[in-house]
Amino acid sequence: MSHPTPQAAAVLTDRDNTGDDPRSRAPLITGTNDFTSVTDIVASIAERKPTLYWWIAFGGAATLCGFFFSLLGYLVLTGIGIWGNNQPVAWAFDIINFVFWIGIGHAGTLISAVLFLFRQNWRTSINRFAEAMTIFAVCCAGIFPALHVGRPWLAYWLFPIPNQMAMWAQYRSPLLWDVFAVSTYASVSLFFWYAGMVPDFATLRDRAKSRIGQFAYGVVSLGWNGSARHWHRFEKAYLILCGLCTPLVFSVHSVVSFDFATAQLPGWHTTIFPPYFVAGAIYGGFAMVLTLAIPCREWFGMKDLITMRHIQNMARVMLATGLMVCYAYAMEFFVAWYSGSHFEHSLFLNRPFGNHRWGFWAMFLLNCSGPQLLWFKWARNNLWVIMACAMCVNAGMWFERYVIIATSLSRDALPSSWAQFSPTWVDLSLLTGSFGLFFTLFLLFLKFLPTIAIAEVKTVLPQSHAHGHAEEAH
Numbered sequence: 001m002s003h004p005t006p007q008a009a010a011v012l013t014d015r016d017n018t019g020d021d022p023r024s025r026a027p028l029i030t031g032t033n034d035f036t037s038v039t040d041i042v043a044s045i046a047e048r049k050p051t052l053y054w055w056i057a058f059g060g061a062a063t064l065c066g067f068f069f070s071l072l073g074y075l076v077l078t079g080i081g082i083w084g085n086n087q088p089v090a091w092a093f094d095i096i097n098f099v100f101w102i103g104i105g106h107a108g109t110l111i112s113a114v115l116f117l118f119r120q121n122w123r124t125s126i127n128r129f130a131e132a133m134t135i136f137a138v139c140c141a142g143i144f145p146a147l148h149v150g151r152p153w154l155a156y157w158l159f160p161i162p163n164q165m166a167m168w169a170q171y172r173s174p175l176l177w178d179v180f181a182v183s184t185y186a187s188v189s190l191f192f193w194y195a196g197m198v199p200d201f202a203t204l205r206d207r208a209k210s211r212i213g214q215f216a217y218g219v220v221s222l223g224w225n226g227s228a229r230h231w232h233r234f235e236k237a238y239l240i241l242c243g244l245c246t247p248l249v250f251s252v253h254s255v256v257s258f259d260f261a262t263a264q265l266p267g268w269h270t271t272i273f274p275p276y277f278v279a280g281a282i283y284g285g286f287a288m289v290l291t292l293a294i295p296c297r298e299w300f301g302m303k304d305l306i307t308m309r310h311i312q313n314m315a316r317v318m319l320a321t322g323l324m325v326c327y328a329y330a331m332e333f334f335v336a337w338y339s340g341s342h343f344e345h346s347l348f349l350n351r352p353f354g355n356h357r358w359g360f361w362a363m364f365l366l367n368c369s370g371p372q373l374l375w376f377k378w379a380r381n382n383l384w385v386i387m388a389c390a391m392c393v394n395a396g397m398w399f400e401r402y403v404i405i406a407t408s409l410s411r412d413a414l415p416s417s418w419a420q421f422s423p424t425w426v427d428l429s430l431l432t433g434s435f436g437l438f439f440t441l442f443l444l445f446l447k448f449l450p451t452i453a454i455a456e457v458k459t460v461l462p463q464s465h466a467h468g469h470a471e472e473a474h
Contacts, residue, residue, distance in 0.1 A: 028122055028460045031304035035458050038305065042200075042452045043207050045300050050447055053299060058443045064436025071429055072143070080150050084424045088417050089409040093427040094148040095259075096401045097434060100284075101141035102182065102256055103277075103397060106249060107285025108134030109189055112196070113245035116238075122313050124456040125305045129296065129445070130289050131193040136441040137288075138186045140434045145178065174258040181255040185248050192241040198224055198234065200450035253281040260404065266343040267351075267408035272331055279324035280397060283367075286318045287393035292442065294387050296451070305452055312380045318393065319374040325400075326368045343413050355420055356407045359399050366396030 029038075050058070075082065085092045108130035115123040146152045158179050160169045169176050202224035205217035224230055257277035260268040290311065297306040336344040351360045370392035373379040380386065406421050445451070 026307065026309040027462075028125065028307060028309060029305060029457065030307050033304055033461065035461065038457050038461070039203060039454055041302065041305060042450055042454050042457075043204055045446065045451055046204055046448055047207065047209075051299075054443065054447065058440070061436050061439035061443055064433055065440040066436075068430065068433025068436050071426060071433055072147070075147060075426065075430075076152060080147065082424060082426045084422050084427050086419050086421065088412055088419060089406060089421040091148075091405050091409060092421055093423055093431060094144045096398070096405050097431055098141050098144040098148075099256055099277075099401045099405075100398050101137045101144075101434065101438075103253065103281035103284045103401075104288050105134035105137035105141070105185075105189070105285065106253060106278075106281035107289045108132070108137075109185075109192075109245050109249050110282055110285070111289070112192065113242040114249060116242050117246060121460045122310055124460055125302075125307070125452055126289065126293055126310055126314070127456070128196065128453045129292060129442075129451055131189065131196065132442065132445045132449070133285075133288060133292060134189050135186070135193055136438050136445075138182065138189065139441065140438050142182065142186070143434070174255065174262050177255045177258060181252045185252045188241065188244050188248060192238075192245055194220075195234070195237055195241055196453060196456075197450055198222055199226070199455040200453065202226065203454055204450065249282075250278055253277045260408075265408055265412055266341070266347040267336075267404070267411075270332070270335055272328060272335065276325070276328040276332075279321050279328065280400060283318060283321035283325050284393060284397035286314050286321065287390040287397070290314050290318065290386060290390040291394060294383055294390075296446070300446070300451065302452065305457060308381070311383065311386060315374050315380050315386050315389070318390070319371055322367065322371045322393070329364065329368065347408065347411050350411050351403060351407050354407070354411070356403065356410070359402045359407065363396055363399035363403050366392040367400060370396075 033041075080094075083092065083094070085094075108127075111123050111130045112127040115127075146155045149155055149158075157163065157167060158169060158176060198221055201217050201221035205214060205221050208214045208217055254274035254277065257273035261270060261273040263269060293306055293314070294311065297303050333348055336348040351357070371389045373385055374389060379389075410421050411418055
């Protein structure tokens with residue numbers, strides 16, 4: 001009997017994982033994997049030499065990252081006059097990029113913390129690089145507000161510390177709320193990410209063949225030996241960190257939305273912004289997780305660990321949050337009409353028909369139209385369609401922030417202060433370069449750190465359930 005080719009086997013595997021039988025769910029881990037093979041698959045990514053594809057991707061990302069930091073130096077030496085910002089559009093690409101990157105990081109915390117508290121086992125294969133994505137996205141986001149102040153070397157004035165000018169932070173300003181919200185989010189997410197990797201660091205330490213690898217992984221594994229005491233403390237600490245991270249999912253982007261909602265500017269002064277921003281952040285975050293997960297499972301041989309069930313569940317979450325975002329778009333127009341304010345009427349007519357209409361229609365088509373394909377089962381079974389939908393959302397969520405910020409500021413209540421905004425080459429280059437920083441950090445993570453939570457994946461293997469039932473019977 002002839003055997004199928006590897007390509008055909010992969011297609012058959014993906015088709016079998018779709019869960020066509022309504023009486024049972026598709027398995028979370030496919031193939032004939034056991035405890036040993038799961039360790040081998042994940043650890044081998046960090047152990048073997050980088051592939052040619054990794055070097056090509058890393059070379060491109062590192063070049064873009066170097067260009068990004070060169071631009072930052074040019075910006076600090078020259079001043080923010082090289083941006084396209086003007087009056088009244090004092091916020092432009094700097095804050096647009098900040099809100100965009102903060103939103104990207106939301107899915108990592110949601111997958112890791114919220115789904116863990118709800119005991120959703122399908123998070124186990126995707127939570128690690130989703131958490132890494134959160135850390136790297138926050139690194140990209142934190143750069144832009146520091147540049148936005150115009151004098152980055154004086155950014156420490158935002159913190160409530162004694163200084164020679166006897167100034168104190170303005171606690172009534174939502175911009176200061178951002179400082180505390182984002183710094184808290186970054187620190188807690190970093191601790192959460194690191195704590196989850198401690199058992200896997202010990203595995204890489206024990207498997208390392210070089211003295212440098214043994215020393216490095218030994219330091220970060222904190223002396224882990226797999227004893228019952230260590231596991232007990234680890235699980236308690238992990239649960240506490242989940243409890244701290246869960247409210248951050250909703251609070252951080254709500255606080256970011258207060259930058260706009262507490263202002264009197266037409267188009268911003270609305271109470272729908274906090275839930276609207278949170279749903280949009282989760283929407284864009286899951287799109288980025290899919291954008292990263294689909295190539296990773298293909299290039300690093302992780303199809304048995306990141307299965308079609310994981311991909312489809314993320315696609316469903318993306319579809320659900322996308323519908324919330326579409327509802328928020330409709331409600332914005334309804335609230336503008338219902339308010340009876342001619343300033344609001346004028347602004348919301350300007351968005352689809354004014355000078356920035358290209359941004360509005362790009363936002364609407366990319367965020368509302370493309371992902372509707374995910375209603376259909378054939379689309380959720382096609383990785384190319386899911387990838388295309390995720391890429392549409394990635395672009396659409398950036399255009400959403402552009403529409404909210406640039407169009408509202410360019411058309412405020414006084415026609416005498418209206419001004420058109422046009423980005424400069426520095427604006428566009430900084431946006432592009434920030435992706436270079438993000439992908440450089442992510443590729444280094446893929447090479448040197450455990451990409452998948454080895455210890456957590458083993459808990460969803462059939463062998464672990466069989467072992468647990470045998471102990472109960474004994």
